[in-house]
Structures are given as C-alpha cells and as structure tokens.
Amino acid sequence: MKDKLKSRRAIWGSKLAFILAAAGSAIGLGNIWRFPMMVGRNGGAVFVVVYLLAVALIGFTVMLAELAIGRHTLKNPVGAFEHIKPGTAWKAIGYLGVVTAVAILSYYSVVAGWAIGYIIKTAGGAFRNLGGPEAASAATSRAFETLVSNPWQVILLLLAMIGATAYIVSRGIKEGIERWSKILMPLLFLIVVFLAVRALTLPGAGAGVSFYLKPDFSKLNGTVILFAVGQAFFSLSLGLGTMLTYGSYIRRSDNLVTSAGWVSFADTAIAFLAGIIIFPTLFAIPGIEPAEGPALVFKVLPLIFSKIPLGQLFGFLFFVLLFIASLTSTISILEVPVAYLVDEKKWSRPRAAWLVGLLAFTLGVPSALSSGGDSLLTRLRIQHWMDFIFGSIALAAGALLIALFTGYVWKVKNAAQEIRCGAPRFRLEKFWSLAIRFLAPAVILIILVSQFFSQ
Ligand code: TRP
Numbered sequence: 001m002k003d004k005l006k007s008r009r010a011i012w013g014s015k016l017a018f019i020l021a022a023a024g025s026a027i028g029l030g031n032i033w034r035f036p037m038m039v040g041r042n043g044g045a046v047f048v049v050v051y052l053l054a055v056a057l058i059g060f061t062v063m064l065a066e067l068a069i070g071r072h073t074l075k076n077p078v079g080a081f082e083h084i085k086p087g088t089a090w091k092a093i094g095y096l097g098v099v100t101a102v103a104i105l106s107y108y109s110v111v112a113g114w115a116i117g118y119i120i121k122t123a124g125g126a127f128r129n130l131g132g133p134e135a136a137s138a139a140t141s142r143a144f145e146t147l148v149s150n151p152w153q154v155i156l157l158l159l160a161m162i163g164a165t166a167y168i169v170s171r172g173i174k175e176g177i178e179r180w181s182k183i184l185m186p187l188l189f190l191i192v193v194f195l196a197v198r199a200l201t202l203p204g205a206g207a208g209v210s211f212y213l214k215p216d217f218s219k220l221n222g223t224v225i226l227f228a229v230g231q232a233f234f235s236l237s238l239g240l241g242t243m244l245t246y247g248s249y250i251r252r253s254d255n256l257v258t259s260a261g262w263v264s265f266a267d268t269a270i271a272f273l274a275g276i277i278i279f280p281t282l283f284a285i286p287g288i289e290p291a292e293g294p295a296l297v298f299k300v301l302p303l304i305f306s307k308i309p310l311g312q313l314f315g316f317l318f319f320v321l322l323f324i325a326s327l328t329s330t331i332s333i334l335e336v337p338v339a340y341l342v343d344e345k346k347w348s349r350p351r352a353a354w355l356v357g358l359l360a361f362t363l364g365v366p367s368a369l370s371s372g373g374d375s376l377l378t379r380l381r382i383q384h385w386m387d388f389i390f391g392s393i394a395l396a397a398g399a400l401l402i403a404l405f406t407g408y409v410w411k412v413k414n415a416a417q418e419i420r421c422g423a424p425r426f427r428l429e430k431f432w433s434l435a436i437r438f439l440a441p442a443v444i445l446i447i448l449v450s451q452f453f454s455q
Contacts, residue, residue, distance in 0.1 A: 009074055009248075009249075010249060011249050011250065011251050012249050012250060012251070012254075015250075015251075015254045015255070015259060018246065018249070018250050018254065018259060019259055019262050019263055019266075020182055020185065021246060021328075022237075022243065022246050022259070022263045023185065023262075023263050023266045023267065024185060024325075024328035024329070024332070025237045025242055025243075025246065025328060025329055025332035026235060026236050026237045026263055026264075026266070026267040026329075027185065027188075027266065027267055027270050027325050027328075027329070028325045028326045028328065028329030028330075029108060029111050029112060029115075029322075029325075029326050029329065030231070030234050030235040030271070030329070031235055031267065031270045031271040031274055031325075032270070032271075032274045032297060032322055032325070033111055033294070033296075033297050033298075034231065034234060034235070034387075034391075035051075035231060035235060035271040035274055035275065036274055036275055036278040036279070036296055036297055037292075037293060037294060037296050037297070038051075038227050038228075038231050039051075039212065039275055039279070039290075040278075040279075040289075040290035040291050040292060040293075040296055041227075041290075041291045041293065042219075042223065042224045042227050042228070043216065043219030043220070043224055044211040044212060044215075044216070044219070044279075044290065045210075045211065045212055045213050045214050045215040045216065046215040046216055046217055046219045046220050046224060047224055047227070047228055048212065048213065048215070048272075048275065049215050050220070050224055050225055050228035050229075051228040051231060051232060052268070053228075054225075054228045054229045054231075054232040055232045055235075055236065055264055055267075055268055056264075057435060057439060057440075058229060058232060058399075058435070058439065058440045058443060058444070059232040059233065059235075059236045059238060059264060060260055060261070060264050061403070061432060061435040061436050061439070061440050062233070062236075062238050062239070062399045062402060062403055062436075062440060063236055063238055063243055063260045063263070063264065064256060064257065064260045064419060064432060064436075065402055065403060065406040065415065065436055066238060066241070066243040066244040066247060066402060067243055067244070067246075067247035067250065067256045067259070067260060068247070068256060068406070068415045068418045068419050069081075069084070069244050069247070069402070069405075069406065069410070069415075070243070070244040070245060070246065070247025070248035070249075070250070071247045071248060071250050071252070071256065071418060071421075072084070072414075072415075072418045073248065074248050075248060075343065076094070076241070076245060076248075076336070076339035076340045076342075076343045076344065077093070077094035077097045077098070077240070077241030077244050077245065077336060077339075077340065078091050078094030078095060078097075078098065078340050078344055079091075079094070079340075079343055079344055080094065080241075080244055080248070081093050081094050081405065082094075084405075084409070084410050085405075085409055085410075090401075090405055090409060092401075093241075093398060093401045093402060093405065094241060094340065096240070096394065096397070096398055096401070097239075097240035097241035097336055097398055098240075098241075098336060098337045098340050099394075100239070100240045100390050100394040100395065100398065101240050101241075101242075101333050101334070101336040101337050102337055102356060102359055102360050102363065103363065103386060103389075103390040103394070104240070104333055104390050104391055105162070105165070105330060105333045105334055105360040105364075106360045106361070106363035106364035106367060106386070107364060107367040107383050107386040107387060107390075107391075108326070108329070108330060108333065109158055109161040109162050109165070109330060109360065109361075109364055110154065110157075110158050110161075110364050110367045110368045110371075110383065111294065111326075112161045112323065112326035112327070112330060113154060113157030113158045113160065113161045113368070114147060114148065114154075114157065114298060115319050115322045115323045115326060116157050116160060116161065116319075116323055117147045117153065117154075117157050118147075118298065118315075118319040119316065119319040119320055119323060121143060121147070122302075122305070122312060122315040122316040122319055123316050125312060126143055126302075127139070127140065127143070127302040127305055127306055127311070127312070127315060128306075128312060129306075130302070130303070130306045133285045133286060133287065134286075134287055136285060136287075136303055136306060137285060137286065137287025137288055137299070137303065138287065140288075140298075140299045140300070140302045140303055141287070141288065141295075141299050143302070144295050144298045144299050145372055147372075148295075148371040148372035149371075149372030149373035150372075151368075151369055154368040154369065154371075154372075155365060155368055155369075157368075158361060158364050158365070158368045159361060161326070161327075161330065162330075162357050162360055162361045162364070163357070164327060165327065165330040165331050165334050165357065166334065166353045166354050166356075166357030167353075168327070168331050169331050169334045169335055169338055169349075169353040169357075170349055170350040170353035170354060172349065184321060184324050184325075185325070185328075187321060188270075188321040188322075188324075188325055189269075189270065191314065191317060191318055191321060192270060192273045192274065192277065193273060194314075195277045195304055195308075195314070195318070196273045196276040196277050198304060198307065198308050199276060199277045199278075199280040199281045199284075199304055200276065200280055202280055202281060202284040202285075202304075202307060203284060204283060204284035204285075205280035205281075205283065205284050206280075206283075207283040207284075208279035208280035208281065208282055208283035208284065209279070209280055211279050211283065211290065212275050212276070212279040212280075222447065222450045222451070222454070223451075223454075225443075225447055226392065226396075226447040226450075226451050227392065229396060229443065229444065229447060230391070230392035230393075230395060230396055231392075233395040233396060233398075233399050234391050234392070234395055235267055235268075235271060236263070236264060236267055237329070237332060238395065238398075238399055238402075239394070239395035239396065239397075239398035239399040239402070240333075240336060240394075240395060240398050241336050241398075242332045242333065242335070242336055244402075245332075245335060245336060245339050246332070251422070252421045252422060253421070253422050254422045255422045255423040256418075256419050256422060256423060257419060257423045257426060257427075257428060258423070274297075277301070277304060278296065278297060278300050278301075281300050281301075281303050281304045281307075282296075282300050282303075285303045288300060293384075294371060294383065294384075295371075301315070301318070302315060305318070334353065334356060334357065334360070337352070337356045338352040338353050338356060341356070366382045367382050367383040367386055369382075370382035370383045370384075371383055393448070393451070396444050396447065396448055397444075397448065399440070399444060400440075400441055400444040400445060400448065403436050403437075403440040403441045403444070404441055406436050407433075407436045407437035407441070408437065412432075412433040412436060412437060415436075416429055416432075416433060419432075
C-alpha cells in the first residue's frame, strides 16, 4: 500500500481492516513464545496479574498516543515527531525506534526460524509415539537441542524468515498478507482454543492451572514489574513506532479508542490462552521446568500434540500458523526502518527492504548461534541480552518518551482533539489524560531506574 505513498497517501479500507492488520502485528511470537517464557521465569500467576494491569493501564494508554500521533501527522516515526516539534531533538524517538526495530527483527527472526524448523519436523512425523511421560519430555527436549545446536540449520532458517519478510515488505504490505491474515488469524484462534481445552482436561493439569492463575504475591518484586510492563509493550507492538506508522493510515472518521481496545483485547486473549496450553501440559507431563527460557514452548507444545487424535496434523498446522503470525509481526517491524528510509531518505522501497533485511540477518547470526551447544556465544547468552536490551529496555524507554512527548510537548488537549475525531464521546478522556502524563511515565521511569541500579 505504501507504494502509492509517493502520489497520495494510502488509508486502510475500513476500521476492521486496521484492527486486523494491527492485531496481525501484535499477535506473534510475543504471545505464544515470549509470554509463557516470561510467566515461567517470573513467578507464574503473579506475573499474569501484573501483566493484565500493565496492558489495561499503560499499554492501552501508549497505544492510543501512538495512533493519535500517526494519524495526526500522516508520517513515519522520525517524520512524525519532526512534524509536531520541528527542529528539536524529539525526532530522536524515531531514530531510537528505527534502531530498535532492526535489533528486534534480528533475534525475533531466529525464533521464527525455529518455528519453520518445527513445521518440517512435524511434517516428517518427528513427534509420533513419544511413549511415557519421562520418555516424551526427554524426546521433545532432545529434538529442540538438535535443531538449535546445528549452526547451518539455524542460519538457513533465519535467512528464510528474513528473506520472506523483506520480500513482502519490498512489495508493499497490502498485497496478499492482509487478505491471508483475515482467514488465518481466526484459524489460529480456533486451534489455540482447542488446544487450551485439551490441556485443561489432561490428568494432573491442576498444578499447572494454579501455577498460572493462583498468584503468590510474595513473589512480586521490581523485576516482575519490569518484565510485565516490557512484555506489554513487546506484545502490543509499542515503543518503536509500529502502531504510530499503522495509525498514520487510519481515516479521520474511525474511532481510535475502540480500535485500540479491540487490538489490545485480541492480543491479550491469545497470550492468555497460550499460557493455558503451556502450563497445564508442563505440569501434567513432568520433566521440563517452567523457568526453562526460550526453549519452553518448543519443548512443551509437542507434548500436547502427542495427546490428541490427529496430533501430527494439528502440530503441523499449529506451527504453520505460528509462522504466519510471526510473519505478520516481522513485516510490521521491518516496515518501521523501511518507511523511514523511503519517506525521509527517498530510497526505493525494495532497496530499503533488502538492505535493512541484510543488516538484520547479519546481526541475527550471533543470536542464532547462541542457543545450543557449548560455544562461547551460548555462554554469553547473546540472544538473551538482545531481548533484554532491545525487547525490554529500549521499548520501555521508547514508550516513556512517547508518553512524555504526548503529554507535555504535543499536549494532551491537542492529542485528545485528534482522538475525538471519529470518537465524539471520548469517555476515557479523563483517565487517559492522567495516565499518559503521570501514571505511564512514572511507572516506566521507576522500573527503568531501578533496573539500572540493580544491574
Ligand atoms: N508484537 C509482536 C509479537 O508479539 C512483535 C512486534 C511487532 C513488535 N512489532 C513490534 C514488538 C514493535 C515490539 C515493537 O510477536
């Protein structure tokens, strides 16, 4: 769609088209891979509670701000801040977003590459007849280690993922992918619900349900809050300008408040259900720890497929859908630097897409090589640190700056005026104007500073 930008800027066909595209960006590995990993590492249910609060109070607030900035300026992230406050340093928020996008794309695509690896594995019948609980856990763990400790395989899968992303972005995102995700996202939702029901009915699922849903508030601490807020930004695609860019294609007559509400709700529902699949299964078939880390869902999911009729087929279908959900996310990440280079630097779209893709691939290689075997990179936990620095800290910093900019520089009354186009009764205005000026900046600032001192 952005090919047409040079002459006239494109807009989403309808409010629903925006909601689906934005949900396609938001729903991805963040929900199915990162969320359960974070829950497992940060005390279980207590993390879930803080996460839900973070989405409702802070994530939603920042999303509305990003959409308003985008629709008001009709620009990419760098151009948007320059448009509202010309000649000031505020456009640095846009540059931060561009850099963070390339970094996140690099390691995100490594994990998406694993999903492609699992499509191949399930198609080949890798998880049939896993045997008793111990043997099954050992087999799925072994399968994961074999995949990630094969350097050529992970690099090739990374290349495939970034190649597919760059190809779609080079053509403009409208074609194909949007039509596809309208059919495939609801299908993903149905499979996720089906698997959640199966997981809940496994004998011994109860322990997993209480780990996931019965909060133990003695486990609450600053780190839990940092990761919960960071996860909310990551999962809702906030803090680097994705939603700002998508917002720049929304018509003035569409309601930003209800749109942001639907996107946040859909994203949260999928993440919540992913947890309902993972934790009951994990506790019902012991052998894998909740705090397992990046390997968690890849080791646990095959266990549930072995417990359902036609499990092979469901497993295969699930990983295909996970791959597509990731692809609708990676394109929205790559779109940020590409929109910047096309709009501001007058690059051609294909050149921008392929060169930034190449950069992200190069940057992704160390992450790809850092998850298996006993190499130096593995011991340095490169992928872990990339995710921590860019996926948690940089997004939080970006969101903080966006909140401060909206609240104090652009000013809430101007932002609210933009939001009121299409939403004549902006019922949450009071809440939003307080949250964007005080609640969101204070919470983010406190967690960033405390994190700084605890490292
Ligand atoms: N939200 C996506 C997911 O959960 C990933 C993503 C897309 C993203 N765009 C983003 C994360 C922008 C941070 C910022 O998988």
